[in-house]
Amino acid sequence: MRENPRIALLGFSIECNRFVPPVGREGFRCWLEGEEILRDARAVAPVALAEMPGFVAEMDAAGPWRPCPILLAMAEPNGPVEQPLFDAMLAQWRAGLEALRGAVDGVYCVMHGAGLATGMDDPEGTIQAMIREVLGEGVPLVCSYDLHANVSDEMVRHCDAFVGYRTNPHLDMRERGAESARLLRRLLAGERFHRAFRRLPIVAPTVSLLTAHGPYAEVIDLGQERLAALGPGRVVNVSAMAGFAYGDTPFNGFAIVVTGADAAACEALARELAEAAWARRGRFVARLTPLAEAVERALTSEVPLAFADVADNPGGGGGGNTMFILRAFHEAGVRDAIFGVIHDPALAAEAHALGRGARFTARFNRDREGHDGAAADFAHPFAAEAEVVALSDGRVTGRRGIFARTAMRLGPTAALRMGGITVVVISRRTQCADPAFLEHLGLDIGAARAVVVKSRGHFRGGFDEFFSNGRIVEVDAPGLTSPILxxxxxxxxxxxxLPLDPETRWSPA
Ligand SMILES: [Zn+2]
Incomplete structure (x- = not known):
């Protein structure tokens, strides 16, 4: 091994919902080129999610190395990436690697794994194949993935170590980046790993995939128990990847990837975990609360409750702008409620122009007015009398959960009081996963009787200090990320x- 290994750094992270319109460059919240990647990774509040900062910190701590950063692009979940943009990104990564050919010792690639391009179902597999084409088989490649990855054969074949998140909400991104660095160091030292891969015909609804408890948690925990028992000389990583239904690819399905030096042990463990997931197949189902019942609970509950608009989750490609719950709560006269966060740049801009204290008619989704509520993305117009109670530029550093320590940019932001409800309106689409999104406007979450969030599950990692799991209501409203598949x-x-076709069969052979 070289004393001072040169490591290429790149990343492509977007979760793509097939039912959402395509996205271009504007959808990439984090776009870092060359040395910007390292500056950001070593910053107090990076723009990038935590894998690259975790990887860089671990590499820095373990000894000298020479980073060769190329392009790290990360987006809020959205529709498929426009093909010309993806092709340009691929060309940029390729050019960066070609410049390093013969002079690079390893590659770390931050992936999400549920990306799509408009003309391509497997951009991550394509990136990895390109890396192999340019650098050959001998240069170690470690890839980290979100557990919502839809795992293709290519994604497993081309990397030397496959590292998936183990927590949902995602609280271990930094650790998985650090783990990727440790595995890359082992590969640089000459170890070689096998990958065992099994995919099941299970496309689990998003809300059935928490890792604090439930069937998914049991499979992940079993994998970690077996990993600990086998020891790091035989198996180095166990990843149970639940996938992202709305990617709608031919390779969707709950997947197990086991990486290690002992091929037989990896294969046996992958099979055991696949069987364990299959045995729990009847529990990967969505049980939501009907909207009318949610309204009733908001009106009558003795304890404060959080209501999750799981079907309009920007974290799964939703617009963050449907009005079903807001309209119902408003019409029912629910009081002491906070809604966070609605994506409506025009309304936020109007509130900023009017100023704090102004009273006006807040018109949500005004660009859809006159369309008879037939918008295919479920974002229908809604209007109500409102007062502007707080304004901000939307620059927030995440406090807790998936966005902790991350520099978030919500764009011009306004808190509007509408009867007993305070609505936070933002200008850059983001899921409401961090209490700071509300608190930075002076709103008191602890004093609210109902908090409604546009988020499927990541809010649990941010709002857990206010709402235990028993105080969370997953509401069944229409939307682009409905778990009712x-x-x-x-x-x-x-x-x-499964769960679409009850007659589905599978056997480990
Ligand atoms: Zn995810």
Whole structure:
């Protein structure tokens, strides 16, 4: 091994919902080129999510190395990436690697794993194949993935170590980046790893995939127990990847990837975990609270409750702008409620122009007015009398959960009081996963009787100090990220698949 290994750094992280319109460059919240990647990774509050900062910190701590940063692009979940943009990114990574050919010792790649491009179902597999084409088989490649990755054969074949998140909400991104650095150091020292891979015909609804408890937690925990028992000389990583239904690819499905030096042990463990997941298949289902019942609970609950608008989750490609719950709560006269956060740049701009204390008619989704509420993305117009109670530029450093320590940019932001409800309106679409999104406007979450969040599950990692799991209501409203999967027109999922097709069969052989 070289004393001072040269490591190429790159990343492509976006979760793509097939039912959302394509996204271009404007969708990438974090776009870092060259040395910017390292400056950001070593900053107090990086723009990038925590894998690259975790990787860089671990590499720095373990000894000398020479980073060769190329391009790290990360986006809020959205529609498929416009193909010309993805092609340009691929060309940029390729050019960066070609410049390093013969002079690079390893590669770390931050992936999400549920990316799509408009003309391509597997951009991550394509990136990895390109890396191999440029650098050959001998240069170690470690990739880290979100557990919502839809794992293709290519994604497993081309990397030397496959590292998936183990927590949902995602609280271990930094640790998985650091783990990737440790595995890359071992590969640089000459170790070689096998990957065992199993995919099941299970496309689990998002809300059934928490890792604090439930069937997914049991499979992950079993994998970690076995990993500890086998020891790091035989198996180095166990990743149970639940996937992202709305990617709608031919390779969707709950997947197990086991990386290690002992191929037989990896294969046996992958099979055991696949069987364990299959045995729990009847528990990967969505049980939501009907909207009318949610309204009733908001009106009558003795204790404060959090209501999750799981079907309009920007963290799964939702617009963060549907009005079903807001309208119902407002019409029912729910009081002491906070809604966070609605994406409506026009309304936020109007509130800023009017100023604090102004009273006006807040018109949500004004660009859809006159469309008879038929918008395919479920963002219908809604208007109510409002007072501007707080304004901000939306620059917030995450305090807790998935965005902790991350520099977030919500754009011009306003808190509007509408009867007993205070609504936070933002200008850059983001899921409401961090209490700081509300608190920075002076809102008191602890004093609210109801908090409604546009988030599927990551809010749990941010709002847990206010709402235990028993005080969270997952509301069934229409939307682009509804966990009720038979409401979507699937075109590419492998069929039969659970839970859509009850007759689905699978056997480990
Ligand atoms: Zn995820």
């Amino acid at each position: 038979d409401r979507f027109h699937w075109t590419r999922l492998p069929r039969p698949v």
